[in-house]
Amino acid sequence: MRIPCPYCGSRDVSEFSYLGDAAPQRPDPSGDASSVEAAFFDYVYLRDNPAGPHRGLWYHGAGCRNWLVVRRNPSTHEILEVALAAKEPAA
């Protein structure tokens, strides 16, 4: 698998490390305790784990050291879209 880094071009997957799903957003810790607890449980543990297109966070440690959001089809290894994580709007 090769990932087309926006800065470095197409590079081997071994240059990157995978952090995890890009979808979960850290909840606002203020507010009603029980709903905050439920939101954090969801954020830390629950995942959609789709077999189709999926957005994941990757770090290009052996290249430009940018964090990337890679949209990928986990059933085929096909890379659909790569963007700098810093420029991604919060989902």
Place this chain on the structure above:
Amino acid sequence: MRYSLFSLLGNTLGGHKGWKPTWRDAAPKPAYDVVIIGGGGHGLATAYYLASRYGVRNVAVLEKGWIGGGNMGRNTTIIRSNYLLPGNIPLYELSMKLWEGLEQDFNYNAMVSQRGVLNLYHSDAQRDAYARRGNAMRLHGVDAELLDRDGVRKLYPFLNFDDARFPIQGGLLQARGGTARHDAVAWGFARGASDRGVDIVQNCEVTGITIVNGRVTGVETTRGPIAAGKVGIAVAGSSSRVAAMAGMRLPIESFVLQAMVSEGLKPIIPGVITFGAGHFYISQSDKGGLVFGGDLDGYNSYAQRGNLPTVEDICEGGMALMPAIGRARILRTWAGLCDMSMDGSPIIDRTPTQNLYLNAGWNYGGFKATPGSGLVFAHLLARDEPHPAAVELRLDRFARGAVIDEKGQGAQPNLH
């Protein structure tokens, strides 16, 4: 047909024309007491124990492909119960005890071979961790022996003891661990279940779970709707997708784990050896192939094939540990889908939907648990309460903060 020396002699004299199919390839009936989704090892074992131990015989196992064609046919066949945490040890030791009597129980040769599992250590910290693990095992009545360097050298003189980076200091041995023939385990459980009336339905993919007023009433399949009193999900690798049919999200991500096998060699490795520092494990099959693997590919995937950097990494680990295998050629590699749970431990529980049960999250260690998983899941399905060996493996442990974090990696499924 019951297999025995006499059945073998009789069929030999009869020119081997009298053998019958091992199990019935059943067509689905309109309704069952229990429907098990997934004809892998765990699903078949569940059906077998439901019928043989709990007397529930109106059971169907639904498999989308052929039985044992998923992870049951894509693993490295290792069996062991060398776990650390109290929530895990009882289940894996129950499984180990079942392995020890399995062939007599289901009258089928699963080639269970207790050739010993040795985990090497390479540093003082690793030695202390293994001493702790061995002590935890012995407190639970599981065998464990901490070997020093000379102890390992007696067993495996050909290992690279003087590796510059990870010299071998010793190892933790579970002598009762070993390997089993994975396909034969599936066939043996299928035969045992089928003989007791269980319908094993192949090429029958579940496409929907029917829920009425919060209670499951059956499943939709590619071979028509099937009504069910209870439904058990045992589809490692695809748990998230099947659970989504019942509106559930799980603390699970799917990853691929690669393994590979070399050309057939004369016997060189008697047991199972794991190289913890580099994460590499190896055993030799009865056909002579070296069977080995290492880390997950590290990112979520449903592809059932991996990427070459991981293959290279695994081979480097092997070369560091036993340079002698360097000239063996790799015949094939494969990747199985791993149901990586967020704490690295399995989930066996009821679900919020009444009469719907879940057996998932086996990470990359489901094979060794096959009989134990089947027994405790059958217990849950038959009695509606968890088996004593699986009380900690509840689905709500994540919300309660009672995770069983065997590897201490927290909620990071790609690191377990």
